[in-house]
Amino acid sequence: MTEFSRITPPRDAQEKRRSLIERADDAFGLDRLGPARVPRALPEARRTPPQVQAGAPIEPPAAETAAAESAAAPSAGAGAPPSAPPVAxxxxxxxxxxxxLRREGLLVPEDPVTGQLEEFRIVKRELLTEARAGNDPLARRILVCSPHPGEGKTYCATNLAIALAAERDIEVVLIDADVVKPSVTRRLGIEGGPGLMDALADPAIAPESCVIRTDIEGLFVLPAGGSNVRDAEYLASARTGELLDRLTRDAPRRILVFDTPPALAASPAAELAGHVGQALLVVRADETSRAALEDARQLLSACPDIKLLLNAARYSPSGRRFGDYGKGED
Structure with missing residues (x-):
């Protein structure tokens, strides 16, 4: 602490000529200020362990903790641990x-390029752009629906899946979610079997074991499976999200395409809308009313991105006709 004792006043003329600092030196010995002398022989320092309560964890010194954390942390530039492989x-x-396929008016991979193929190439390109925009597995799940029956939703879903499968390094799983009137396997000329509803009803059934591997490269089909009166409740259960997560987890190159019942005729489309990132609403030219379109859009509102596909249009204001280039004059 600072000492505040009084400085003795000067007694004669000679002392009066001395400065305040000089007189302070006489009083307090400022010439003795300086670092303390260090002894030559220092006693050996002993480290006293910290006192801890019985049963309390003993924390290592900060330096040891920092060293351990440094050793455990990956070195700079080291890559992240590889992710688990997708479910096969x-x-x-x-x-x-x-x-x-030809009888049903569907795309045939080996056939020449047609106007129909070019149209679906444009549609798939829009969907792929969204699917690849981020690392969101929901964007790689595409629901295809229509307001009413007969507007071409299964036709569009199947052709879209075939067109998507033509992309390099992509797996497309066409899921027949029209559990009321399933028709995907019939249109492809393949046999059905256990499928979506069986895996939802019985957790012991792995969904990947029900997926049919076709001879069209990149195209897979998950049939609708057995139907019962509780189909809507199964689709609304937490099991649906778990099943779809299993199919898309760690599979950035896998796309799911759902063919659902008409939105205004059955509830599965509205139930599945919350599990997908894109929806393709198919409407038929000169048949689908604006009111039906608005009602269907509202039922699918759980999906953040709803696109409109006009089917069976016979008029193009620009005169666009895909598939004819190369057949005549330039």
Whole structure:
């Protein structure tokens, strides 16, 4: 602490000529200020362990903790640990009937390029752009629906899946979610079997074991499976999210395409809308009313991105006609 004792006043003329600092030196000995002398022989320092309560964890010194954390942390530039491989689609292998595809008016991978193929190439490109924009597995789940029956939603879902499968390094799983009137396997000319509803009803059934591997490279099919009166409740359960997560987890190159019942005719489309990132609402030119379109859009509002696909249009204001280039004059 600072000492505040009084400085003795000067007694004669000679002392009066001395400065205040000089007189302070006489009083307090400022010439003795300086660092303390260090003894030559220092006693050995002993480290006293910290006192801890019985049963309390003993924390290591900060330096040791920092060293341990440094050793445990990955070195700069080291890559992240590899992610787990995606679930393999392990169902039976079947060949798609090409003649059945032609009878149904569907795309045939080996056939020449047609206007129909070019149209679906444009549609798939829009969907792929969204699917690849981020690392969101929901964006790689695409629901295809229509307001009413007969507007072409299964036709569009199947053609879209075939067109997407033509992309390099992509797996497309076409899921027949129209559990009321399933028709995907019939249109492809393959046999059905256990499928979506069976895996939802019985947690012991792995969904990947029900996925049919077709001979069209990159195309897989998950049939609708057995139907019962509780289909809507199964689709609304937490099991649906778990099943779809299993199919898309750690699989950035896998796309799910759902063919659902018409939105205004059955509830599965509205139930599945919350499990997908994109929806393709198919409407038929000159048939689907604006009121039906608005009602269907409202039912699918759980999906953040709803696109409109106009089917069976016979008029193009620009005169666009895909598939004719190369057949005549430039």
């Amino acid at each position: 689609l392990s169902g039976p292998r079947q060949a798609v009937d090409r003649e059945c």
